[in-house]
Amino acid sequence: xxxxxxxxxxxxxxxxxxxxxxxxxxxxxxxxxxxxxxxxxxxxxxxxxxxxxxxxxxxxxxxxxxxxxxxxxxxxxxxxxxxxxxxxxxxxxxxxxxxxxxxxxxxxxxxx
Amino acid sequence: xxxxxxxxxxxxxxxxxxxxxxxxxxxxxxxxxxxxxxxxxxxxxxxxxxxxxxxxxxxxxxxxxxxxxxxxxxxxxxxxxxxxxxxxxxxxxxxxxxxxxxxxxxxxxxxx
Numbered sequence: 001x002x003x004x005x006x007x008x009x010x011x012x013x014x015x016x017x018x019x020x021x022x023x024x025x026x027x028x029x030x031x032x033x034x035x036x037x038x039x040x041x042x043x044x045x046x047x048x049x050x051x052x053x054x055x056x057x058x059x060x061x062x063x064x065x066x067x068x069x070x071x072x073x074x075x076x077x078x079x080x081x082x083x084x085x086x087x088x089x090x091x092x093x094x095x096x097x098x099x100x101x102x103x104x105x106x107x108x109x110x111x112x
Numbered sequence: 113x114x115x116x117x118x119x120x121x122x123x124x125x126x127x128x129x130x131x132x133x134x135x136x137x138x139x140x141x142x143x144x145x146x147x148x149x150x151x152x153x154x155x156x157x158x159x160x161x162x163x164x165x166x167x168x169x170x171x172x173x174x175x176x177x178x179x180x181x182x183x184x185x186x187x188x189x190x191x192x193x194x195x196x197x198x199x200x201x202x203x204x205x206x207x208x209x210x211x212x213x214x215x216x217x218x219x220x221x222x223x224x
Binding site: 001031033035041042043044045048050086088091097098099100101102103104105 | 143145147152153154155156157160162168170171200202204210211212213214215217218
């Protein structure tokens with residue numbers, strides 16, 4: 001199956017700093033999703049991104065499917081951004097979105 | 113309010129005692145899925161369902177059963193739980209191919 005690697009595994013920032021999280025995957029994909037799990041365990045879908053760039057407030061994501069990676073940018077970080085960020089490309093046959101393989105995540109800590 | 117509801121949220125049980133974790137969504141979503149989350153392993157997909165009476169295995173289906181008799185419900189059944197099924201379980205649903213994946217709050221299961 002598809003292999004997913006996220007980096008860095010841990011990241012500590014001061015409030016207001018910017019950061020880039022990376023997701024590498026082993027197979028060609030036609031879409032990829034980013035998720036955030038807050039310190040209380042709640043999982044939120046951030047982006048569904050087939051290719052190119054999407055933006056939502058201070059967060060944006062870029063997927064370069066041909067080069068098998070995606071980047072999540074967090075600008076002007078806030079303490080509420082803390083938590084684990086997961087990427088998940090599809091792993092079903094033909095790029096089916098029914099099966100997802102999650103990376104192990106990046107643990108982000110934003111200090112005040 | 114759109115939501116995915118899981119029950120129970122916390123459960124301690126013993127080896128071999130059958131249990132069911134319920135999942136219900138109020139968004140009329142076709143797609144539903146179960147994941148387990150373990151330290152160091154991230155989120156792994158157990159089973160998913162594309163619609164009523166249509167289910168398929170994820171990456172770690174061994175020891176689990178599911179059924180989808182109604183659109184809103186997707187219970188996860190552990191016929192004979194074992195300690196290696198101690199985990200945090202998440203149910204999720206999605207309305208379309210590219211729709212946002214909504215997660216339940218999680219069910220923490222301990223098997224002694």
